[in-house]
Amino acid sequence: MIDFIFNPSSIAVVGASQEEKKVGNAVLKNLINGYTGKIYPVNPGRTEILSLPCYPSVSAIPDRVDLAIIVIPAKAVADSLKDCAKAGVKGVVVITAGFKEVGGDGVAREKEIVEIVRSAGIKMVGPNCLGVMNTKNKMNASFAAELPPEGRVAFFSQSGALGVAIIDWAIENNFGFSKFVSFGNKADLNETDFLEYFAKDPDTDVILGYIEDVIDGKRFIEIAKEVTKIKPVILIKSGATEAGARAASSHTGALAGSDRAFTEAFRKTGIIRTSGIQELFDTAEMFISRKTPKGRKLLIITNAGGPGIIAADTADRLGIKLDPMTRTSIDTIAEKLPSTASLYNPVDIIGDATSERYKIVLDQAIKDNSVEGICVILTPQAVTDVDNIADVVISSANNTDKPVFATFIGGQRVRNAINKLKGFRIPCFTDPSIAIHAYRKLVDFVQLKSKEISDELQIKIPEQNIEEVKKIIQSLQSQGVSEIGGEEAMQILSLYGFSFPERALAKTPMEAVAIAERIGYPVVMKVSSPHILHKTDVGGVKLNLNNDKAVYNAFVEITTNVKRVMPDAYIEGIMIYEMVTGGKEVIFGVSYDRTFGHMIMFGLGGIYVEVLKDVSFRIVPVSEQEALEMITEIKGSKILDGVRGEKPYDKTDIANCIRKLSKLVMDFPIIKEIDINPYMVFNNGGIGLDARIII
């Protein structure tokens, strides 16, 4: 573990400076101001800095050094790290900038220092970062002036500037942090390492972070999945508008995009995503109580109609259920409340509500099994005893495992009560709409956690089929083919259990008739030629052929048409296909994200995907539950239940197709993209009509 970075027993500051305004001075001062372990300034030009003995190098320090903070010019960092390695330093924080982020030489410099620390077994934060902080041991190993208040929320940031701003904000808003790290270029330690560490940190209840990308998506997913089982993780991932997907060559690729991959990665791991800074902290506020609701049912208690309605509107919009309490509960509170109170949900205990009235409803709501979470709203009206009400909320909340959160609207008149509530880890807001939005994230978290996503794929593909696919792909690769068209794509997919129309190539009219007789009428006939892209345009396609005569004539006709229009095209023959009728058109796809790997796509075909972009994605491996979710997630999902008197379409077949694709790309990661479009799903089973694979 990397505990020596946050809890070192000794720290060296390489580049410590006596000069005010220098970063090496700021860092040293910040350490002296709080940290109680041993501090060793390192600077070959001095023997003492800020009354501490100064050393020419880390290896010259007579004591063992756990952590070194590096604030010297970029060019000197490599040598300094070698010296750290010699001295047996465990961790380094390279604040110095001028590495990968500046391009050119910087890239090589970064590569060099990574090699040094990795071969020495040193763990490195940075380079190009603000530093690290631990409020518990008062260690401010950064150049930000002040430590934020102590609290139970850990924060990591890819942006140092945002880190500075957030610490400044936290101080003013009395928002407590346990630990803070700005990891800059994250050349060695990255988001996944800190997720892993904060998960085990006993001083941290909630993990927040700001990231712009993820290093090693597979490991991130693997670790994050475990971390969210222990603690909530709430992240801002910016850069959503990145144009990465534009160059994608397939339909699926164009719909995917890298931001979509992040959304899916977060979903898969149970990470809560927010898009704004304020939203990040509002969400964190809701998680500080560490209590989670059993379901979506929330009771609102208010002393004012308006804010109660705003909360109810928001809840309704976000799918939070506002069921009333049980009949017994309502009867119980009715006896004790004035007749003008509204007893359902929101429970409106009226403008002159005392703390006693809040207590009556809170106590009953806690007992009532139909209440899964409680929102207490207060406006500071003429007779409102704000502080007493806060006390009642605190004692009630301490008496239950249900989440209880408060919305005390106002300024000066509610300030003290809010601080009191927060002191007892009761989430407190000043806007009902924001409070309910944050609650929705809590509900999301519970739902995400409740899913036991099994990676084990039930889909079994016979070993010899996998071998055969391997041969086909190898052969195509050796021919330099990267886009695998109809026939071979269908062959590969068939070996993984997909159905395609029965079909065969006829070289003569008589052969065509024989094939059609075997397949059964009606059939479809298409010219087969490597030179013809748009078969219909050259009269190369005939549909719905019902008998031998029609097939015979169609063969002759197609051949004549094509020869007339494209006399030089080489005609391999005419493909005879089973004609598929009925069914609902859907589309399956695979895209590849450079961070998280393969994603499977599903959507309703035709206009739904082209115009409405109504598709769902999941990162591979896709479990059965995830596959079923992909189906219900699309807006047009009801269409598959059968509308206008149709029978329901076969969702099990759809889910199986998704999982077969998941298995295929796991077995053959060389596959980059797949489109199966259209695929016709029936009431029982389904069949693909066209497919392409890109390797």
Next chain:
Amino acid sequence: MIDFIFNPSSIAVVGASQEEKKVGNAVLKNLINGYTGKIYPVNPGRTEILSLPCYPSVSAIPDRVDLAIIVIPAKAVADSLKDCAKAGVKGVVVITAGFKEVGGDGVAREKEIVEIVRSAGIKMVGPNCLGVMNTKNKMNASFAAELPPEGRVAFFSQSGALGVAIIDWAIENNFGFSKFVSFGNKADLNETDFLEYFAKDPDTDVILGYIEDVIDGKRFIEIAKEVTKIKPVILIKSGATEAGARAASSHTGALAGSDRAFTEAFRKTGIIRTSGIQELFDTAEMFISRKTPKGRKLLIITNAGGPGIIAADTADRLGIKLDPMTRTSIDTIAEKLPSTASLYNPVDIIGDATSERYKIVLDQAIKDNSVEGICVILTPQAVTDVDNIADVVISSANNTDKPVFATFIGGQRVRNAINKLKGFRIPCFTDPSIAIHAYRKLVDFVQLKSKEISDELQIKIPEQNIEEVKKIIQSLQSQGVSEIGGEEAMQILSLYGFSFPERALAKTPMEAVAIAERIGYPVVMKVSSPHILHKTDVGGVKLNLNNDKAVYNAFVEITTNVKRVMPDAYIEGIMIYEMVTGGKEVIFGVSYDRTFGHMIMFGLGGIYVEVLKDVSFRIVPVSEQEALEMITEIKGSKILDGVRGEKPYDKTDIANCIRKLSKLVMDFPIIKEIDINPYMVFNNGGIGLDARIII
């Protein structure tokens, strides 16, 4: 006008009290504490209160009284208002509760006082309200303890409790108000009156409000439309989840809902809607500069990458365009900025940015015609000179008509600069995502304002057609019919210019053939009987009949089928219809909202409306521009452009249908609901297949 309510020269407090904690004491004290006009306590039991001479009644006051504040028990209010009338009082603020909101006797009491004030020509605020405030003349005619700071934002609230909380919040957050009114039950003066007044108030730049419903929707729309031309109006309308629409009997009605009507009313009038309290004030903050952008192009200037990306992501998601500056501009700033700066959009002037760097980019952006708005982001990094940068932003912003807003992220280190910026009416935020959301509302406002929605309907319906519809409706009404089915509904709609298939009733097989010959093959035949609801189920429908023989046989077959299955049904004959093929299925509808009246609905038919609920609405009268917007607004709109090689469908015909319906319900407001479903639109024109009207 009602200026005497906010600027009275004399005020009587009816129910003034010497006793601390009584509302009559609080109101009087609040007035004494700031208001400099004449104050007359009224209380028959005393001769002096708080050192002011006290009168037994308003009419006993020797001076003329402009405004009376009423804080006596509900039962005594009526008599007191009569006394006010006698004394020639112009306005009253009835703080007293116990009227309509308590039901029972309260309803009658409210009716009585409304009659008294209306017949006396007195304007009344309330009853059941917090009171009114004017920060300019320091008048606090309410029982809220303190006046908010002076500012240029007016606020009205239907909820007194929310009003109290917001004033408390405003004081702590230094948010300035010009005027404040809590209008409680709004028995006399309501939201529309205050909109009208604040529009003309020279001390108000932005109008905010909280409402739960609207009294007289037609007048609200009419006035609000004019007000938003002068000043932005930003409202919370709560109660969105009201179940009003559930009972609606038609397809359209079920999709409408009263919240939808509010959304449409706000759109029609140019009112900005927000759903949360914080969002309301964040939006107001963006409007305080009174500058509006020409278009959607925004330039972001930042000294930190992360927050810049967050802003850019949000902008992209909300449709704000981040075009770079012109080549010339980029070259100009490139010369003056460090080489590591990013020159496009966001312009990243790097962590060590000075105020000079901000000035270089700001000056160029102001000159550059491709920049329509400017967002200045700052994080307080080590060398950031926050206050100087604020000064640069202020002087630049004062030099341009383009909106310039700031996002200074942090706490203590940016506080002073933020206050400075706000002092110069430069919108300032601490979260880039919130800032961009607010900017989007500003862009919306510009767009809403730029639309000159003409109520003049181009659709002309011949007078005799209108007369004929009148006769049909009168006749149906006299028969007690409220649901008008197929034939009559088609007749009414045909008179308003809708096309339906050619059709006629045949009594004999020979007549059927004659009709079919006249209409032209193919035809559809359906049994006509008042007793048969599901015609297909009894074998009463035949499609696609191509010749005389088929029609003759179908007549016989249908008659036989129906007689066998339902021997007692009265058969009027068989309807012969022109068979409609091709075209795209759409749906038109009319619903009725009790606040705003008729709304027209449009959507793609079938699954699009049933499963995806992809429909648009507009309140009547619907202009041509609005009708065209209704078409582009639906998600599947592209389908009408023709996909997969189809020709575009006739949008002009669709827009005309919408306007014909608008005209029809304006001419016949007795019509409550209409469904034309399906309507087949072709490349040129269209035709309805079924219709029903509810009166």
